[in-house]
Amino acid sequence: MRFGERRVFNGVDVDLGxxxxxxxxxxxxxxxxTLLRVLARLTAPSGGELELPxxxxxxxxxxxxxxxxxxxxLENLDLFGRLYRVPERRERVGMLLERFGLWDxRRERVGxxxxxxQQRLGLCRVLLHEPRLLVLDEPYNALDAAGGELLDxxxxxxxxxxxxxxxxxxxxxxxxxxxxxxA
Amino acid sequence: xxxxxxxxxxxxxxxxxxxxxxxxxxxxxLFVLSTLTVFHFALPRGAGGLAALGLLWVAIVFTALLxxxxxxxxxxxxxxxxxxxxxxxxxxxxWLGKAVAVLAFLVAAELVALPAFAAFFAPVGAxxxxxxxxxxxxxxxxGTLLGAMAVAGRARELLLPLxxxxxxxxxxxxxxxxxxxxxxxYLAFLxxxxxxxxxxxxxxxxxxxxxx
Numbered sequence: 001m002r003f004g005e006r007r008v009f010n011g012v013d014v015d016l017g018x019x020x021x022x023x024x025x026x027x028x029x030x031x032x033x034t035l036l037r038v039l040a041r042l043t044a045p046s047g048g049e050l051e052l053p054x055x056x057x058x059x060x061x062x063x064x065x066x067x068x069x070x071x072x073x074l075e076n077l078d079l080f081g082r083l084y085r086v087p088e089r090r091e092r093v094g095m096l097l098e099r100f101g102l103w104d105x106r107r108e109r110v111g112x113x114x115x116x117x118q119q120r121l122g123l124c125r126v127l128l129h130e131p132r133l134l135v136l137d138e139p140y141n142a143l144d145a146a147g148g149e150l151l152d153x154x155x156x157x158x159x160x161x162x163x164x165x166x167x168x169x170x171x172x173x174x175x176x177x178x179x180x181x182x183a
Numbered sequence: 184x185x186x187x188x189x190x191x192x193x194x195x196x197x198x199x200x201x202x203x204x205x206x207x208x209x210x211x212x213l214f215v216l217s218t219l220t221v222f223h224f225a226l227p228r229g230a231g232g233l234a235a236l237g238l239l240w241v242a243i244v245f246t247a248l249l250x251x252x253x254x255x256x257x258x259x260x261x262x263x264x265x266x267x268x269x270x271x272x273x274x275x276x277x278w279l280g281k282a283v284a285v286l287a288f289l290v291a292a293e294l295v296a297l298p299a300f301a302a303f304f305a306p307v308g309a310x311x312x313x314x315x316x317x318x319x320x321x322x323x324x325x326g327t328l329l330g331a332m333a334v335a336g337r338a339r340e341l342l343l344p345l346x347x348x349x350x351x352x353x354x355x356x357x358x359x360x361x362x363x364x365x366x367x368x369y370l371a372f373l374x375x376x377x378x379x380x381x382x383x384x385x386x387x388x389x390x391x392x393x394x395x
Contacts, residue, residue, distance in 0.1 A: 040265075040269070042265055042269070054271075055268075055269045055271070056271035060265060060266070060269060062262055063262070064261050064262040065261070066261060066263050066266040067261065067263075068261065068263065069257070069261065070199070070200045070204050071196070079196055080266065080270070082189070082192045083189060083267070083271075083272045084270050085271055109203070
């Protein structure tokens, strides 16, 4: 992968089946975010071959929670539920808000939330359409202890293939079936 | 039907964001009123209605530019385009939903601007109103596409005017021509501009937001 003359990473070979778990680690600037954006179909690679699920089967959480700050959690998830064609949207939204401890604040503006609560909502958004591939870039960012445990539980569940980049590898090392270290 | 529902949901979202944040529309209203006031005092006595009509169109274009600059602010600040482009909905629905919201802001600004123009300068005729509506459609369609292009760049506040103003020249030509009694051919010209650029913007938005 190149940006102009600069080579970000080279020779990355990833094969991840259903239920797989790839942990991506590396120093700042090693290309973790770029690799994850390529794997989420958000950035075109400058070379190589990619075989990925359709874009709507991917759940991507980047450094931001990707939610509208002027909307409530309910309004955010309802919008994305519509756009992602989520069946039984209301039930699914309610279940996720309950699970991530946001039900009681479901009608409040996201802009008034702490960064950790916004991250929880970002995780709800990512899970809303039950993606086959989860791509999470520093998902533990800003989460408190309870939020971190919720995420631990989520990542331990069987189901979608998971690709996680984190500076806290110890949290997920026991779950990861593969590990990629970018230098 | 699904496409229309996607567009409606996205446009409703933008209107709701503005209703709560109250950032774009008040700025547009204040700008257009201030501009018309400045023009009122700047235009020499006896300069005539034609000169005033030209200034009306200048005010409309720059007010629209102000609104367009903020059109993708929420998506940019929260990285939301990533979440939107991964959705299975047609990507042009994102453009159309945003264009509908921009159009609503423009119409709201002109509901204040046209009476203000009538108070400061001269009555506004039916032909001018039709021309303004047609111009709004063109501004919203082209401007939304260019706003999405500019939002990806670093110098986005500079880039949008540089991209938008050259493409707004035909709108000013058509608008001034129609307002100044140039006949229905100017209205037809504006309608043709709308049709051509709506199709171009609809078809090319996919490539503006898609990298992979």
